[in-house]
Amino acid sequence: MRLLLVEDTADLAQTVLRFLRAEGHTVDHAPDATTAEEAMATTAYACVILDLGLPDRSGLEVLRARRWAADRTPVLIATARDQISDRIAGLDARADDYVVKPFDLRELSARIRAHARRGQGLPETRLALAGLEVDRAAARLWQAGQEIRLTAREWAVFDALLGARGRVVPKARLEEVLSGFDALIEGNAVEVYVSRLRSKLGHGVIETRRGLGYVLP
Numbered sequence: 152m153r154l155l156l157v158e159d160t161a162d163l164a165q166t167v168l169r170f171l172r173a174e175g176h177t178v179d180h181a182p183d184a185t186t187a188e189e190a191m192a193t194t195a196y197a198c199v200i201l202d203l204g205l206p207d208r209s210g211l212e213v214l215r216a217r218r219w220a221a222d223r224t225p226v227l228i229a230t231a232r233d234q235i236s237d238r239i240a241g242l243d244a245r246a247d248d249y250v251v252k253p254f255d256l257r258e259l260s261a262r263i264r265a266h267a268r269r270g271q272g273l274p275e276t277r278l279a280l281a282g283l284e285v286d287r288a289a290a291r292l293w294q295a296g297q298e299i300r301l302t303a304r305e306w307a308v309f310d311a312l313l314g315a316r317g318r319v320v321p322k323a324r325l326e327e328v329l330s331g332f333d334a335l336i337e338g339n340a341v342e343v344y345v346s347r348l349r350s351k352l353g354h355g356v357i358e359t360r361r362g363l364g365y366v367l368p
Contacts, residue, residue, distance in 0.1 A: 152197035152267050152310060153177045153328065157187040157213070158229070159206050163252075167200070170256045171263075175290055175306040177328045183207045191217055196224050197267035197314075200259070203230040203241070211244050218245045225266035229254060281356045281368065285313065299351050304329060308344045312357060312367040321364040341365075 154171060158164040159182045171178045179194070181187035184205045191199065191213075203210040214226055227248040228241045241249045247266045250259060264287070278285050284293045290306050292299050301309060311328045312320055325341045337343070345357055345365060358366050 152263075152314070153179070153194070154263065154267075155179050155181060155187065155190055155194070155196045155199045157181045157184075157199065157201045157205065157210060159183060159202060159204070167256065167259070171260065173303055174260055175303040175310060177307060177330070184210065184213045187213050188216065191222065191224065192220075198225045198227060198263045200227050200229050200263065201246070203228060203232055203237070211240060214241075214244045214246060227259075227262055227266060229259065280313070280316065281353075283352065283356070287313065294352065301348075301351065305344055305347055305351075308341070309348055309352075312365060316367045319360050319364045319366045325365070 154176050156164060156167055156171070156178055158167065158180070161182075164180055164182070168178050168180060179190055179196075181190050184207045187199075187201070187205075187210075190196075201210045201214060205213075210228065210230070214228075217224070217226075225247045226245075227250065228246045229250050229252065230237070230241075231252045233251045238249050248262055250262065278287075282294060283299075286292065287310065290301075290310070292301070292309075307328050308325055311325060322341050325344075329340050329344065345359075349357055356367065358368060360366055
């Protein structure tokens with residue numbers, strides 16, 4: 152999934168970014184409200200993790216502006232403000248969730264997955280597809296009862312196709328997914344990872360639509 156982390160504390164931001172990227176997510180980082188608003192206005196995110204104490208203005212202002220613009224992207228507030236009044240203000244501004252620092256990264260990740268699934272209209276955590284049993288919440292899948300191990304990048308590509316199943320995902324979108332791993336990607340990176348997935352899952356699972364992209368039927 153593509154996520155946006157809005158956090159101005161550099162050390163915390165790097166810790167969260169490393170953890171979420173290691174789980175296979177593409178994560179953009181905004182250190183202030185202005186950058187966050189520009190990112191949210193131009194990019195479709197599965198979920199936004201939003202701090203309230205930003206250097207240029209409050210994260211609540213960012214949230215209210217996006218909701219006023221009819222942006223329904225799930226937003227999880229992650230802040231040091233632990234007063235009941237702060238929680239009420241965040242939820243009244245139509246945040247989807249509220250966690251207080253310091254938080255457990257595993258719990259944060261679980262909450263992100265839950266809200267992202269609801270935002271995509273996919274409340275199920277497990278599903279059957281093309282002979283596979285998939286658990287999106289745990290980032291695991293099985294074939295004929297045997298678990299298939301995917302790397303973080305392989306899962307990121309597969310999950311992007313899974314989230315759009317039945318619809319063509321352009322190569323450029325999959326390049327965006329891979330570019331979130333803090334490394335330059337080669338021009339044929341998408342083809343390489345699709346080929347690896349086919350070798351593990353079967354060649355009929357992912358279809359190529361020439362000139363358009365790839366699709367999970």
